[in-house]
Each structure stands twice: as C-alpha cells, then as structure tokens.
Amino acid sequence: MTTVAVKPATMAQALTRALRDAMAADPAVHVMGEDVGTLGGVFRVTDGLAKEFGETRCTDTPLAEAGILGTAVGMAMYGLRPVVEMQFDAFAYPAFEQLISHVSRMRNRTRGRMPLPITVRVPYGGGIGGVEHHSDSSEAYYMATPGLHVVTPATVADAYGLLRRAIASDDPVVFLEPKRLYWSKDTWNPEQPTDVEPIGRAVVRRTGRSATLITYGPSVPVCLEAAEAAQAEGWDLEVVDLRSLVPFDDDTVCASVRRTGRAVVVHESGGFGGPGGEIAARVTERCFHHLEAPVLRVAGFDIPYPPPMLERHHLPGVDRILDAVARLQWEAEG
Amino acid sequence: MTVMEQRGAYRPAPPPAWQPRTDPAPLLPDERPYRVLGTEAAAKADPELLRRLYAQLVRGRRYNAQATALTKQGRLAVYPSSTGQEACEVAAALALEERDWLFPSYRDTLAVIARGVDPVEALTLLRGDWHTGYDPYAHRVAPLSTPLATQLPHAVGLAHAARLKGDDVVALAMVGDGGTSEGDFHEALNFAAVWQAPVVFLVQNNGFAISVPLAKQTAAPSLAHKAVGYGVPGRLVDGNDAAAVHEVLTDAVRHAREGGGPTLVEAVTYRIDAHTNADDATRYRGDTEIDAWRDHDPVLLLERELTDRGLLDEDTVRRAREDAETMAADLRARMNRDPELDPMHLFDQVYAETTSQLREQRALLRAELAAERQDQEGGAR
Numbered sequence: 001m002t003t004v005a006v007k008p009a010t011m012a013q014a015l016t017r018a019l020r021d022a023m024a025a026d027p028a029v030h031v032m033g034e035d036v037g038t039l040g041g042v043f044r045v046t047d048g049l050a051k052e053f054g055e056t057r058c059t060d061t062p063l064a065e066a067g068i069l070g071t072a073v074g075m076a077m078y079g080l081r082p083v084v085e086m087q088f089d090a091f092a093y094p095a096f097e098q099l100i101s102h103v104s105r106m107r108n109r110t111r112g113r114m115p116l117p118i119t120v121r122v123p124y125g126g127g128i129g130g131v132e133h134h135s136d137s138s139e140a141y142y143m144a145t146p147g148l149h150v151v152t153p154a155t156v157a158d159a160y161g162l163l164r165r166a167i168a169s170d171d172p173v174v175f176l177e178p179k180r181l182y183w184s185k186d187t188w189n190p191e192q193p194t195d196v197e198p199i200g201r202a203v204v205r206r207t208g209r210s211a212t213l214i215t216y217g218p219s220v221p222v223c224l225e226a227a228e229a230a231q232a233e234g235w236d237l238e239v240v241d242l243r244s245l246v247p248f249d250d251d252t253v254c255a256s257v258r259r260t261g262r263a264v265v266v267h268e269s270g271g272f273g274g275p276g277g278e279i280a281a282r283v284t285e286r287c288f289h290h291l292e293a294p295v296l297r298v299a300g301f302d303i304p305y306p307p308p309m310l311e312r313h314h315l316p317g318v319d320r321i322l323d324a325v326a327r328l329q330w331e332a333e334g
Numbered sequence: 335m336t337v338m339e340q341r342g343a344y345r346p347a348p349p350p351a352w353q354p355r356t357d358p359a360p361l362l363p364d365e366r367p368y369r370v371l372g373t374e375a376a377a378k379a380d381p382e383l384l385r386r387l388y389a390q391l392v393r394g395r396r397y398n399a400q401a402t403a404l405t406k407q408g409r410l411a412v413y414p415s416s417t418g419q420e421a422c423e424v425a426a427a428l429a430l431e432e433r434d435w436l437f438p439s440y441r442d443t444l445a446v447i448a449r450g451v452d453p454v455e456a457l458t459l460l461r462g463d464w465h466t467g468y469d470p471y472a473h474r475v476a477p478l479s480t481p482l483a484t485q486l487p488h489a490v491g492l493a494h495a496a497r498l499k500g501d502d503v504v505a506l507a508m509v510g511d512g513g514t515s516e517g518d519f520h521e522a523l524n525f526a527a528v529w530q531a532p533v534v535f536l537v538q539n540n541g542f543a544i545s546v547p548l549a550k551q552t553a554a555p556s557l558a559h560k561a562v563g564y565g566v567p568g569r570l571v572d573g574n575d576a577a578a579v580h581e582v583l584t585d586a587v588r589h590a591r592e593g594g595g596p597t598l599v600e601a602v603t604y605r606i607d608a609h610t611n612a613d614d615a616t617r618y619r620g621d622t623e624i625d626a627w628r629d630h631d632p633v634l635l636l637e638r639e640l641t642d643r644g645l646l647d648e649d650t651v652r653r654a655r656e657d658a659e660t661m662a663a664d665l666r667a668r669m670n671r672d673p674e675l676d677p678m679h680l681f682d683q684v685y686a687e688t689t690s691q692l693r694e695q696r697a698l699l700r701a702e703l704a705a706e707r708q709d710q711e712g713g714a715r
Contacts, residue, residue, distance in 0.1 A: 064524065071490050248691060
C-alpha cells in the first residue's frame with residue numbers, strides 16, 4: 001500500500017485554492033477588491049488568480065468599499081457570483097450600508113426573485129500585532145443583520161470547504177477569515193480537498209465530559225490548548241467549533257451542553273452585545289435543566305481594540321479560559 | 335562658476351510636468367440648460383415622438399394626482415409625488431430599449447410604470463403590503479431604492495457585468511439633487527468611469543432635498559460639473575422640456591451602448607408638490623416661487639409647442655386624456671380593494687433555505703394567529 005505524501009498547507013493557501021477551484025468550476029465567479037489582482041492581496045490569498053483567469057475575473061478595484069460591494073450587487077443582479085475582498089475588518093465599515101440595506105434583504109424584498117449570491121471575505125480578529133483598525137472582531141454587527149450568513153473557519157480543511165460552500169450559496173455570505181490563522185498549518189492535500197458539511201453545522205473538535213467550550217474562528221486553537229491544559233486540573237473539556245454563527249447550530253451545541261452540563265463561550269469580540277450573550281441565552285433557554293452552573297463568557301474586553309503592544313492582555317487566552325472553567329460551580333452541589 | 339551655480343548644475347531633473355490625463359473641455363456641460371421646445375431645435379424633433387411624449391406626460395400627471403388622492407383616502411401609506419417632474423420620469427423610460435435596465439429612486443414610480451410595470455405592483459412599497467411588488471426581471475427595473483444614491487453602484491455593476499458577458503445593455507440610474515451629496519454617488523461615478531461602464535446617471539435637480547435647498551447642498555458650479563472630476567461628460571438640460579431631456583438621454587444611452595462610457599445628466603426641474611403628503615412645504619418655500627415654475631410646466635411647454643406647430647388636434651388631446659382617465663380609474667378600483675396579506679409569508683425568502691431559528695419563529699406566529707382566530711370565533715358566538 002502506498003501513501004501519498006501530504007505536505008502541510010497553510011489556511012491562506014487553502015483559501016487561495018478554494019477561490020481558484022471555484023473560478024475554474026464556474027465562469028460566473030468574479031473576485032474583486034483592493035490589491036487582489038497584480039499584488040495577490042495583502043495576505044496573498046488571491047495570489048495568481050489574475051494571472052490565471054485574467055483581470056476581468058480577478059479585478060483590482062478603486063479604493064472604495066461601498067463601491068466594491070455596491071457594484072458587486074449589480075453584478076450579482078446580472079447573474080455573476082462576485083467574491084468581494086474587504087482588505088481588513090475595520091475597512092469593511094464603509095460598505096455597511098450596502099450590506100445592510102441591500103445585500104442582506106434583496107431576496108426578501110423581491111420575494112425571492114432577485115437573490116444575491118455574493119461572498120464578502122473579511123480578514124478579522126487580532127493577534128497579529130496590527131496597528132489600530134486592523135484587528136477588529138466585527139461578527140456581532142453581521143450576526144445582527146437578518147439575511148446574511150456569517151461563516152468563519154478554524155482549520156485549513158474547513159477554510160477550503162466552507163469557502164467553496166459560501167461561493168456556491170445562493171445567499172450572501174460574510175466569510176470571516178481569522179487573520180492569525182492564515183499561516184497556521186495542517187496536513188491537507190490540495191489535490192484531494194475534502195468537502196465539508198453545508199453551512200450551518202457546528203463540529204465537536206474535541207470530545208470531553210466535564211464542560212463544553214463553545215467557540216469559533218481564531219479562538220478554536222486557544223480553546224483546544226486550554227482543554228489540553230485542563231487535563232492537569234482533572235477537567236475533560238469538550239470543544240465545539242461553531243463554524244457558522246448564522247445559521248446557528250442549536251442542535252450540536254445543545255447536545256454537547258446536555259452531555260457535559262456546563263458551558264463557557266469563548267470569543268475575541270467584546271462581551272457586551274457580543275455573540276456570547278446570544279449563545280449563552282440560547283443554551284440557557286434550551287438546556288436549563290441540564291445545566292450545573294450559569295453559562296459563562298470569556299470575551300475580549302469592552303474596549304476599542306487595544307494597541308498591538310497591549311493586545312495580549314485583551315485576547316482571551318488559556319489562563320482566562322481555565323479561570324472561567326474553575327468558576328463553573330464544581331463544589332456547589334451537595 | 336560659483337559653488338551655488340555648480341550645485342545648480344547638479345540639481346536633479348524635476349519630475350515631468352503634470353498633464354491632465356483627459357482634456358476636461360469636452361466633458362464640461364453647457365452654460366445654460368439645453369432646451370428644445372420653443373427653440374429652433376424643435377423643428378428637427380420628430381412630431382410622432384413629441385405626441386408620444388405628450389400622451390405620456392398627460393398620463394403621468396394624472397397618475398401623480400391619483401396616487402396623491404389615494405394617500406388622502408388612506409390607501410397609500412405615503413406618496414412622494416413627481417408632479418412637475420413628469421418630463422424627466424417619462425423621458426428616462428422612453429430613452430431606453432427593452433433590454434436596458436432602469437434603476438429608480440423612491441420618487442420614480444412614474445418612470446417605473448412608463449417602463450411597463452403594473453401601477454399597482456409599482457405602488458406596493460408605498461401601500462405597504464410588500465417592499466417590491468414587481469418582478470425586477472420582467473421589465474428590467476431594479477427595486478425602488480429608498481436609501482439615497484445606493485442604487486447607483488448597482489447600476490454600474492449591472493452594466494459592467496452585461497458588458498463582460500458581451501451583452502448590448504445600458505443601465506440608466508436616477509437620483510436627486512440631495513443624493514449627489516452621498517458617498518455612493520461619488521463611488522458610482524468613479525467606478526463607472528474607471529470601468530467605462532455603459533451607464534447613464536440622471537440627476538433630477540428639483541431644487542430641494544425635502545426642505546434643504548440646493549444652495550445648502552453644494553458649492554459646485556452645477557451638478558453636471560461634478561462629472562468632470564471623474565473624467566465623465568456632464569450634460570445640463572432643462573428638466574421640464576420633455577423633448578430636450580429625451581434627446582440628451584437618448585444620446586447618452588447611445589454613447590454608452592457604443593462603448594463610450596458613462597454620462598452624467600443634470601435635469602433642472604422643480605418639485606411642485608411637497609416632499610410627500612407627510613411634508614409641509616410652506617415651512618421652507620413661498621407660493622411665488624412655485625407659481626413661477628407653474629408657468630414653466632412640462633405639460634404646458636409641450637402642449638404649447640405642439641399647438642403652435644399645429645401638431646395637436648383635438649382628437650389627440652381627447653385620446654391622451656381618456657387614456658389617462660382609464661389608467662386612473664383602474665388604479666383607483668384596484669387600490670381600493672384590500673390587498674391579500676398572509677403573515678406567514680414574513681418568513682419566506684429571508685434565506686434560500688429557512689433556518690431552524692426562523693422555523694421556530696414561524697411556528698410561534700402560526701400559534702398566535704390560530705389563537706387570534708379562536709378568540710374571534712369565540713367572540714362571534
């Protein structure tokens with residue numbers, strides 16, 4: 001029996017491959033954004049696409065996010081499948097009006113006659129030493145807008161599979177790419193990329209019996225590390241990677257919490273008004289009689305994203321997660 | 335040679351002198367709004383086209399009156415009237431071929447119906463039974479856009495996509511004077527110019543953004559001049575002269591179709607009615623101003639031209655009025671019937687596939703409706 005040597009690939013490479021395969025499979029797929037053509041994107045995710053497919057399929061646009069998304073709306077109206085790159089999380093804000101007033105609601109407004117199959121790729125989150133406006137976790141804004149799917153991968157294989165799913169979706173998808181995982185590596189065979197489940201399915205990354213860590217995107221590896229460290233304390237933690245914030249996979253999350261009886265939600269986004277509040281409420285409403293302790297949140301502080309030399313104090317780390325786990329009323333029964 | 339002179343000799347050459355990339359002169363609009371009616375140019379206008387425009391203006395005027403009446407009767411939640419602006423509305427629709435696309439703003443229901451959309455379907459947004467009542471693909475009319483200028487980049491993207499696919503399609507996007515202050519106006523003009531997209535931007539400068547007059551909106555020489563900064567030709571036209579607006583827009587559409595890129599047309603007109611029925615225009619303008627514009631009324635101007643040239647017989651006038659009355663009677667009759675509403679449709683088409691969260695909420699509403707029905711039946715017993 002021969003085994004194919006599978007080299008480690010980065011998440012960025014998997015994303016590039018997903019774009020390339022999507023463009024090869026469907027001539028309607030157009031990539032557009034700032035610096036995505038000749039340069040290949042500031043994170044090189046669109047590297048080589050303009051060369052392979054031409055500049056009309058992978059287009060350097062003027063520097064104007066509302067214009068990029070607004071013209072993508074018109075292109076989608078005419079049957080194209082635009083994949084838009086917002087260069088950084090905080091640079092996507094000028095496009096909010098297009099996203100909220102048109103992209104999210106065009107299908108509903110027109111009773112399904114004018115769906116907009118647009119993928120909006122947004123590099124997000126901190127941990128890369130970025131200066132101001134380069135490290136925001138903006139997912140709560142997108143989650144609060146009906147009509148959008150909000151998807152974020154945490155592994156190399158998911159990055160490929162979920163982006164292919166997002167581009168193939170007939171609905172608009174905000175595809176949040178965890179910047180600090182762009183260079184994370186995993187064994188992954190680009191010649192045989194595996195499909196993932198449809199958008200909206202969470203996955204249990206690590207099984208455990210003591211408590212569930214509910215997380216997504218850049219916080220998944222942190223939670224897995226925390227789970228390993230927790231073993232020394234005698235806790236066997238389960239880690240659920242949501243993969244999709246909208247639609248939300250209540251079934252997978254609640255099945256896990258019902259098994260473990262305890263839950264902590266972990267994300268970089270601020271806690272107040274952040275995704276964790278919604279998740280904690282959903283879990284409490286559905287699993288109240290299985291819970292041994294209140295659902296806790298470990299989140300970024302409710303502050304503007306800090307300067308890079310201080311960001312490590314802001315980002316949820318292993319210690320802060322374990323401290324939260326310790327507060328899950330282990331001694332309270334009796 | 336002094337040291338300074340020596341240094342001067344070694345001074346690096348200055349960068350090449352700046353040259354404009356485009357000669358701005360051909361892009362500049364006329365000093366005065368272009369006119370046809372009452373000028374020598376009118377002799378060249380096709381009488382059949384003028385009569386067609388006239389019939390559409392009469393119909394449009396009647397439509398505005400009927401829709402305004404329907405708000406007073408509570409049949410429309412709100413109506414932003416285009417009375418006084420019918421020439422722009424009608425000419426925009428008539429300048430396009432069937433395969434072209436119209437991108438209207440919320441005041442442009444008249445252009446939408448002139449393009450062939452059913453008037454009742456065009457008014458569902460303002461009646462409030464659904465946002466977009468018509469199929470945008472049936473007559474190639476984008477949904478009426480309420481957020482100002484946001485429809486302009488859509489028009490650019492659609493025109494760009496059509497050209498990429500090799501289709502001979504032009505998009506005409508409508509916006510008001512206030513809308514030209516929005517960022518999306520700027521971004522749309524810029525994208526259209528860079529991509530040389532086959533788009534025509536029609537700015538209806540009706541003097542007011544609700545209550546704010548143009549003087550507080552811009553310091554530009556004219557709104558048409560804004561085009562020049564993007565490398566786009568700007569045209570200034572009398573927006574109450576239906577023949578002139580039609581000619582300028584037809585030229586711009588042809589130019590775009592032939593690969594010449596976008597044009598910005600500013601049509602100078604006046605909003606005779608208040609912003610909507612909910613507005614009180616007496617707070618910001620006087621009757622003398624309105625009366626002056628009534629003398630420059632689009633229907634009147636065209637009627638005068640046709641009459642002076644003996645092109646308007648009684649029969650044509652009677653037929654135009656009858657046609658308008660038939661349209662109004664039909665609109666009245668159909669708008670006076672309560673629309674059929676099904677609250678369960680609220681959850682349709684939010685996503686291609688309904689999420690489990692929305693299924694739960696739909697079940698909740700269904701139970702509420704069942705309880706409501708039960709209460710009503712119980713009360714009736």
